[in-house]
Amino acid sequence: MVKEVTPITDVFGRSLRDLRISVIDKCNFRCTYCMPKEIFGDDYPxxxxxxxxxxxxxxxxAKTFAKLGVEKIRITGGEPLLRKNLDQLIAKLTEIPGIDDIALTTNAVLLPKRATKLKEAGLKRVNISLDAIDDDVFTKINGRGVxxxxxxxxxxxxxxxxxxxKVNMVVKKGMNESQILPMARYFKGKDIILRYIEFMDVGNHNGWDLNHVISKKQIIDRIHEEMPIEAAEENYYGEVASRFRYQDGEGEIGVISSVTDSFCGTCTRIRLSADGKLYTCLFASSGYDLRGRLRDGITDEELQTNLTGLWKRRTDRYSDERAERKHENRKKIEMSYIGG
Structure with missing residues (x-):
């Protein structure tokens, strides 16, 4: 079936290509940079x-977004595998004309019981969050002693x-910079792409400070000294990670550097939070209440018109503006509601 597409662009000419859907706000970890247990304890509502x-x-x-140009969907959380019957949702999403790729971000703990069902449902990729290969470091980060x-x-x-x-490692000074090389050594040659993520100021409770950021250059220099790497071309327009391949041919790594290298100019992503709000930026303060409109009986035509207008009015460029210190006291949506 060929989908009918009405491509749209925002104020800066950026197309809409990616939809990230948070299906639940709960998580079985309490990672210090996302859901610190001091804030998100066992009795958190x-x-x-x-x-x-x-x-x-x-x-x-998702069907409406596909008509507007969305081709890729990523399922996030919280921990999305805590949502019951997630494979049933993925199976339905794969049937939508024009959706070419469905991925899942997870901490992987529940994958042994779910991976086969998810694959059979049509899931293609998983991005696994793992911030250390050393037990002592990892148990402190995840806040659960796992x-x-x-x-x-x-x-x-x-x-x-x-x-x-793919494996995603958030790197924070004073937390896990000692793991940059051990992680590279472990995954090199295993047909798994390891991606380092600069510590970002997502949410309001992770104590973000620019002094805690290990930059892309620092990460790359450290790896290159032991395991020579070279820059590789991006796989597609708007790819968030800078790619580097090992010179000996044993795979590649990536670095997501929204702090030191803004990629706002090529951002094609919109996010649907766990409580049914749409956010046109990872660092947004407010969202469009989609759940309320869906439950108030909005028609398909009205829905498409509203989503079109939302994207066409989009002016977000937070990473660019961060350097200009325009949002130092800005309250942002929590990572557990919006995913990555």
């Missing part, structure tokens, strides 16, 4: 199921199921 979008509502929104072994089992389960795997 996460959203009741009635306030999450239903699968039917998510599918309806050792590295369950995550590695999840990675292996994903590979055995036939899913492509």
């Amino acid at each position: 996460f959203l009741p199921e009635s306030e999450l979008l239903s699968f039917e509502e998510i599918i309806r929104v 050792p590295i072994r369950p995550v590695l089992r999840g990675i292996e389960a994903a590979k055995q199921a036939g899913l492509k795997v």
Whole structure:
């Protein structure tokens, strides 16, 4: 089936290509840079199921976005595998004309039980969050005392199921910079792309400070000294990670550097939060209440018109403006509601 597409661009001429859907705000980790346990404890009031979008509502929104040019969907959380019957949602999303790629971001702990079903449902890729390969460092970061072994089992389960795997490591000075080289050594030659992420000021509770950022240059220089690498071309327009390949041919790494290298100019992403709001930027303060409109009976035509207008009015360029210190006291949406 050929989809009918009405491509749209925002104020700066950026196309709409990627939809990121947070299906739940709960997580089984309490990572210090995302959901610190001092704030998100065991009694934290996460959203009741009635306030999450239903699968039917998510599918309806995704179908409309596909008509506006969206080709890729990523499922996020919280920890998305805590959402029941997630494979059923993915199976329905794969049926939408024009959606070419569906990926999932996860901490991998639940993948041994879910990977095969997810693959059979149509999932193609998983991005696995892993910030250290050393148990002592990892248990401190995840806030739950979870050792590295369950995550590695999840990675292996994903590979055995036939899913492509990327590993994402947030790098923060004073937290895990000691793991930059051990992580590279571990994943080199394993047909898994390791991506380092500069510590970003997402949300309001992670104590972000520019002094805690390990820059892309620092990461690359450290790796290159031991394992020579060279720059590689981007795979597609708007790719967030700068690619580098090992000169000995044993794979590649990436660095996501929204702090030291803004990529606002090529951003094609829109995000649907766990509580049904649309955000046109990862660092946004407010969102468009989609859940309310869906449940108030908005028609498909009205929905498409509203989403078109939302994107066409988009002016976000937070990473550019961060350098100009325009948003130092800005309150932002929490990572657990919006995903990555």
